[in-house]
Amino acid sequence: MSANTSDPAVVLRNIAAVYEGERVPAIYDINFTVKQGELVSIIGPNGAGKTTLLETINGLLAYTAGQGYVFGKDIAVHSRMLRKHIGYVIQNFDIDALAPFLARDVVMSGRVGAIGPLRFPRPSDWHVVRDKMELVGMSSFSSRPAGKLSGGEFQKLLLARALAQEPRLLLLDEPFSHLDISARRQMSELLSRVNRTQEVTMVMVSHDLQSVPAACSRVVVMDRGRIIMQGAREEMISSAAVASIFREGDT
Amino acid sequence: MIALPSPLLITSMAAALLAGFVCSTVGIFVVRMNLSSIGYCMSHAAFAGAAFGIMAAIDPLVGAVIFSLGTALLIGPLGEKAKLESNVIIGFLFSVTIALAFIFLSMIPGQAASGTALRILWGSIFAVTHQMVLLLLLLAAALLAFVILFYKEIVAVLFHRKLAEAAGVNTTVFYFAILFFTAAAVSLSLRLVGGLLVFALIVNPTSTAYQFFYDFKKIVVASPLVGMASCLAGFFLSLLTDFPVGASIVIVSAGGFAASIAVSPKRRRGGSAAS
Ligand SMILES: Nc1ncnc2c1ncn2[C@@H]1O[C@H](COP(=O)(O)OP(=O)(O)O)[C@@H](O)[C@H]1O
Ligand SMILES: [Mg+2]
Numbered sequence: 145m146s147a148n149t150s151d152p153a154v155v156l157r158n159i160a161a162v163y164e165g166e167r168v169p170a171i172y173d174i175n176f177t178v179k180q181g182e183l184v185s186i187i188g189p190n191g192a193g194k195t196t197l198l199e200t201i202n203g204l205l206a207y208t209a210g211q212g213y214v215f216g217k218d219i220a221v222h223s224r225m226l227r228k229h230i231g232y233v234i235q236n237f238d239i240d241a242l243a244p245f246l247a248r249d250v251v252m253s254g255r256v257g258a259i260g261p262l263r264f265p266r267p268s269d270w271h272v273v274r275d276k277m278e279l280v281g282m283s284s285f286s287s288r289p290a291g292k293l294s295g296g297e298f299q300k301l302l303l304a305r306a307l308a309q310e311p312r313l314l315l316l317d318e319p320f321s322h323l324d325i326s327a328r329r330q331m332s333e334l335l336s337r338v339n340r341t342q343e344v345t346m347v348m349v350s351h352d353l354q355s356v357p358a359a360c361s362r363v364v365v366m367d368r369g370r371i372i373m374q375g376a377r378e379e380m381i382s383s384a385a386v387a388s389i390f391r392e393g394d395t
Numbered sequence: 396m397i398a399l400p401s402p403l404l405i406t407s408m409a410a411a412l413l414a415g416f417v418c419s420t421v422g423i424f425v426v427r428m429n430l431s432s433i434g435y436c437m438s439h440a441a442f443a444g445a446a447f448g449i450m451a452a453i454d455p456l457v458g459a460v461i462f463s464l465g466t467a468l469l470i471g472p473l474g475e476k477a478k479l480e481s482n483v484i485i486g487f488l489f490s491v492t493i494a495l496a497f498i499f500l501s502m503i504p505g506q507a508a509s510g511t512a513l514r515i516l517w518g519s520i521f522a523v524t525h526q527m528v529l530l531l532l533l534l535a536a537a538l539l540a541f542v543i544l545f546y547k548e549i550v551a552v553l554f555h556r557k558l559a560e561a562a563g564v565n566t567t568v569f570y571f572a573i574l575f576f577t578a579a580a581v582s583l584s585l586r587l588v589g590g591l592l593v594f595a596l597i598v599n600p601t602s603t604a605y606q607f608f609y610d611f612k613k614i615v616v617a618s619p620l621v622g623m624a625s626c627l628a629g630f631f632l633s634l635l636t637d638f639p640v641g642a643s644i645v646i647v648s649a650g651g652f653a654a655s656i657a658v659s660p661k662r663r664r665g666g667s668a669a670s
Contacts, residue, residue, distance in 0.1 A: 227562065230561070232558065232562075237555065243554075244609055244611045245550065246611075249550055250554055253551035253558070256564055258563070261545070
């Protein structure tokens with residue numbers, strides 16, 4: 145992509161997005177910038193608009209007001225081209241146990257847009273697939289049916305799938321949701337490592353403050369469709385206002 | 396048993412094999428993408444279209460293609476949204492198309508027509524024409540090319556449509572291509588298998604193949620093989636027993652599916668007996 149390397153990864157200005165058939169915007173007044181190389185967490189209670197915000201960034205959902213740019217390119221104009229450079233790990237994806245896909249084919253499916261139509265995957269593409277499975281610690285699962293993996297293994301597979309796209313920006317929607325505490329820590333370390341070593345900018349959604357990785361440069365707090373606060377991780381953890389939102393959200 | 400003149404036997408056998416191939420190939424998509432209700436609706440629309448064709452004295456094939464493609468264009472966008480109302484509308488269209496089919500059938504002029512009418516209801520090898528075989532052959536070739544050329548996109552879309560879209564695939568194009576192929580497959584197989592049963596030929600062989608394999612590549616190979624085998628076996632069953640050909644084919648394919656559930660390696664452990 146010809147984008148300037150000094151362009152921010154994401155710029156959203158006064159963005160609002162309304163779902164079809166709804167009157168009230170799911171998110172509004174969103175002003176949000178992510179610099180290249182950053183690892184940003186978005187937190188907020190259920191229904192705050194976190195998933196909506198991610199899907200506005202990769203253009204799966206068209207925004208209804210404001211301007212959005214990814215790597216300096218207008219999202220509204222270039223969303224399909226931009227998506228080839230944006231990885232996405234979706235929230236709560238439950239695969240059925242009989243699903244007819246092997247783990248390596250799932251990972252390859254992330255590269256499809258990058259390879260482009262009417263081209264067959266080359267050995268170099270399979271090399272990337274193997275690489276990313278190794279990176280997430282799943283190389284021995286290559287020929288396993290994807291539906292037979294445990295929640296944590298499948299989550300890692302979806303991460304490998306997104307990484308196989310070799311994205312410049314990675315959007316992760318509650319990547320810890322199926323994981324126990326030790327797997328969370330592992331995943332969190334893995335993400336920080338990928339962020340540092342592979343120069344992938346990351347925007348990641350967490351349900352709660354506890355699962356925000358230590359390496360996070362910034363935490364954005366959402367509630368009821370707006371961004372209500374952003375700042376350093378420690379600042380947010382100690383904030384009384386943030387604590388009260390989560391108390392409300394959890395009851 | 397009917398003593399068939401051999402050119403008719405060969406033509407209709409070719410049609411049965413090709414119908415098995417195209418239907419069970421589109422079935423791979425229809426089953427995995429949960430398009431069964433849309434596909435069902437389209438096959439009944441094709442049935443209504445064929446009845447309309449006979450009534451209006453135009454080629455029933457043309458009527459079937461127009462009606463089922465029309466339905467695909469009408470309800471395709473609804474299926475995209477996955478909203479509750481799409482099911483309501485599909486259910487509505489489902490009854491409308493069947494009602495229309497019966498009205499058209501009842502309006503077919505003349506005495507001899509009732510035989511014709513019944514044939515499109517349950518299929519007949521005497522309805523097979525050279526033109527139909529040729530069109531089935533073209534469709535089979537187009538489907539084969541589609542599956543080979545877009546294999547990686549197909550895997551991505553069938554694995555998860557939203558993630559495929561997020562990776563830069565234009566999934567809408569694939570969705571409508573699949574609806575188009577489904578419309579063509581049901582329209583062309585309709586006169587052999589019959590309007591009420593053609594959809595079973597889309598679902599049964601694929602569902603059988605899905606019982607055995609976790610590797611999508613194997614399903615892509617196995618599903619058409621099962622479909623062609625069912626059609627061939629059903630065809631000969633019909634010759635032997637005088638059962639309507641469509642019903643024989645569907646009984647064989649349904650029997651295959653039932654047997655596959657019983658022996659499926661996917662269900663062997665941790666199945667209902669174990670828990
Ligand atoms: N497809 C949809 N159609 C209509 N409203 C939706 C849709 N998806 C989400 N919403 C609404 O948008 C708001 C934000 O949802 P979401 O972004 O999923 O929240 P979060 O990810 O923070 O839990 C919620 O009020 C939700 O009900
Ligand atoms: Mg969410």
